Amino acid sequence: MKKIVPGLLVALFFAGCQSQETTEIPEVTIDTLTIDRHMSILASDEFLGRKPFTEGEEKTIYYLESELKTMGVKPGNGDSYFQEVPLVEITGTQSEVMTVKGNGKTLEFETGNSVVVYTERVEEKVSIENSELVYAGFGIVAPEYGWNDYEGLDVKGKTVVVLVNDPGFGSGDSTLFKGDQMTYYGRWTYKYEEAARQGAAGVLIVHETVPAGYPWLVVESSWTGAKLNLDDANPPYKCAIQGWITRNTAVSLFREAGIKDYSDLAKSKDFKPVSMGLTASVGVENAIKKDMSRNVVGMIEGTERPDEYIIYSAHWDHLGVGAPIDGDSIYNGAHDNATGVTGMLGIAEAFAKLETKPERSVVFLFVTAEEQGLLGSAYYGQNPIFPPNQTVANINMDGLPAYGEMKDLTITGYGQSELDKYATAEAEKQGRYVIPDPDPGKGYFFRSDHFNFAKVGIPALYASGSYESMEKGVEFTDQKTQEYLAIRYHQPQDNYLPDEWDLKGIAQDAKLLFNVGYRIANETYFPQWNEGSEFKAKRDADMSLRKR
Template identity: 80%
Template sequence: MKNLKHSILFGSLVLLSACGGTSETSEPQVVIDTLSIDRHMQVLASDDFMGRKPFTEGEEKTIHYLESELKAMGVAPGNGDSYFQDVPLVEITGTQSPEMIVKGAGQIMTFQTNKDVVVYTEQTDAEVGIENSELVYAGYGIVAPEYGWNDYEGLDVKGKTVVVLVNDPGFSSGDSTFFKGEEMTYYGRWTYKYEEAARQGAAGVLIVHETVPAGYPWLVVQSSWTGAKLNLDDANAGYKCAIQGWITRSTAVELFRAAGIKDYSGIAKSRDFKPIAMGLTATVSVKNEVKRDLSRNVVGLLKGSTRPDEYVIYSAHWDHLGVGEPIDGDSIYNGAHDNASGSTGLLAIAEAFAKLETKPERSFVFLFVTAEEQGLLGSAYYAQNPIFPPNQSVANINIDGLPAYGEMKDLTITGYGQSELDNYATAEAKKQGRYVIPDPDPGKGYFFRSDHFNFAKVGIPALYASGSYESKEKGIEFIDEKTKEYLAVKYHQPQDNYEPEEWDLKGIAQDAKLLFNVGYRLANETYWPQWNEGSEFKAKRDSDMSMKKK
């Protein structure tokens, strides 16, 4: 789930107007009431559902509740005659070797794992590692044709380990036209850097951590990339780098000094950058304990009346963190905001569409995905194994964390500027008397941190928007205070509980109605919304749609 990070005050809040290009559709008079929202919240965020963690009794209760609700609404199974899509997962508990040993430049350097370097693997062999693997500095580790950028040009990294920087060259450049300036692109995400290194055939990849461009401190690396981790049980995992990991800035400085590389950050921002053999080798390994099991996505389908083979996909993740370390005597991580609220909003939207007397022209898919908290795994599996082809999927509307403090004056679009879906959301916000703002902290890359990202990766235009900046009744400072309180004591903690006496569900209903209207308009027109020029996802969509025309 995205962090609720909208406490940064804009110098000015501008109303972003909708563009032309699509026809208006008269919307039905649909009421999304807070009574059904309350009913779903009472169940999904209850202690009885045990924090909705995959592979637990909480999962079984959650997915069968969602199934029963979809059935009762008259929503058909979305995977043949089943409401479930099996998601094979593997839990890898990796134990790092005590040290990473680097040789070269007439010396032997020893770096402690967890302190100086954190490494892990997605390969499932009992022991995975690199031994005397040549280190190569590959700048930002980016191949971005639309920016005329290739950090791997002329480089053969097979069997070697690449050292790359976090984020992308535009960050802190002072040039808003260089990549996307302070706004992180997909190429700045650590996931991309691992994927690209694997495509290039590298044996290992080490990202240089720095707090500001990463968006989080080294402590987060230590906690998030160690211990048991869920991954997709992917037959292609062997094609991923044997070793993936991070090194601290001080470790990087020591390595670059030994390699004779000066101003490593500055040279990587140059279009003339060429990868540099560092004259060093690295040895480090991970021992694995491996467990396999199945989790499930839940999927419902409402067929369109005239174009049933064209799909508008709504998504929300049903999972949270389960039962864990007690805090103030509470060990159940209920995940009320994250993401019982989103699942509830999606149920409300599904029910509203199911009640329509005149069915929309395109089909609707209601997809509740698993294991978002473990790395967007349920949506990643769906994207790799789509039930409905991407080039027949009109758009994805993702719901992750809806406002608990009443109606909002804003609609914050995370990833504003990526696609024409912004125009649809802006038009519907205007009808509700709301203004639209982009994510106020684009350098953190929140567009790449929820399930819509996996739809974007396979080319499907994706919208991720909710009210999160200004309360209609209580203003900006009230939301700022509540956001800080949530991040400090509730986010991913047992205190993320549903509190009916404190929650004002009108904000959830307001956002659900807006997202319903966006979907209704998409389903009753023939237009296919596009990625904007400059989007990292446009080329994939254009290619898929051109194949469809053939």
């Protein structure tokens, strides 16, 4: 990405926005010694990778409860610091191969290396048997874009093969969907949901590292073993088999099906789904466990408008204990997301120490099961403790900078809401510039917990320094980012490294996000979604009910 000229970006932003209220923000300290203490505990082997349903969960949630009590932060759910989140754990064992037949041939693809499948059905055995394979392009039905990959197609009992991301990615056409910026239609979660709405028996997404945003190694670690889902008494229809295939597997299937240039073919509005003349068989055997996980919630009660809320969020969970890599089997999740949790603890302590508490209530919500599909925040969105139309804003923290102070503040989902204005003003005070997510094709706006607040209409801010180190520049930061994605993300190597990490970046971001929250907590104004945001209509409808 070419570096955006900071002064021009800020000037353009403020030219399009009207300032609201001016709040004098107190000087607070969020110190690196406290951050180091929290990091050393939360990312230690003793916490066993902080996976829900494990001893690691118990250690984590009671640690957070203890810290909130010590700070003087009140329980946020009545007299409790916990919100129960009913989950079902499905530990699936894939059949050894996926068998594909057609054209007089039988092909076998090894699960794990070539294909990864699982199910969200709460059943001991789930499979597809000789299910017809149908190529459904990107698997998208988007009326606002005039796009329907399933038009004229009955996929009941069939298995659809679909591409990751959406047609705009890599097209060079900024008017096709949102160009290289991923829409929700590009997310794997949407593709599973749409295939289910169409009645498909199975859905297989073709994995490619660049449009997916992560390598195949992440698919293997994240979509195998125990998976958690919300325990819904009346679950919607789910495909029997959901999963991914490698690009090499896809090339083999399309070659057998006689489909050429399958990717380019799907990027045309004239695309029609294609029966591949092949059938697939694969299954999963499941061990099922139902239990309660917990969100942790604390609150500083507002002095003037206690029934209006600012919610800070960060997910406390990671992947637990799994397959060993280089002799290490504990997925500690130091960056993802002990950094966000420690940052939020620092912010909570700063609010708790204020002599004069804010006018609105400030909530600290540590959510469970983000790594399993944003489940803790999804449950909160469906079962809010605080009404959405009384919730002023969400400020989410997921992966704060571990290598010192940053010159930038990268806002994921930049342009969605007026919260950008608040963040920009505070970044400028720190001598920083604001940029949009430099890699919008990876869909990070849909990959952390703020998304579930946005879905119920609450304006959400997801921002941190991630592009240019204050001392070492862009190349250093990019090198560390690429290293993290290649060998640490969702791997046991995501460890806290006190000798390598510089915690001043976490403190810097936490201070900025404290300032943003403090300002909003002492205003009467409700920040809005910008025109053109897909979340604006929901918010406008909810706020109209509030005014009656």
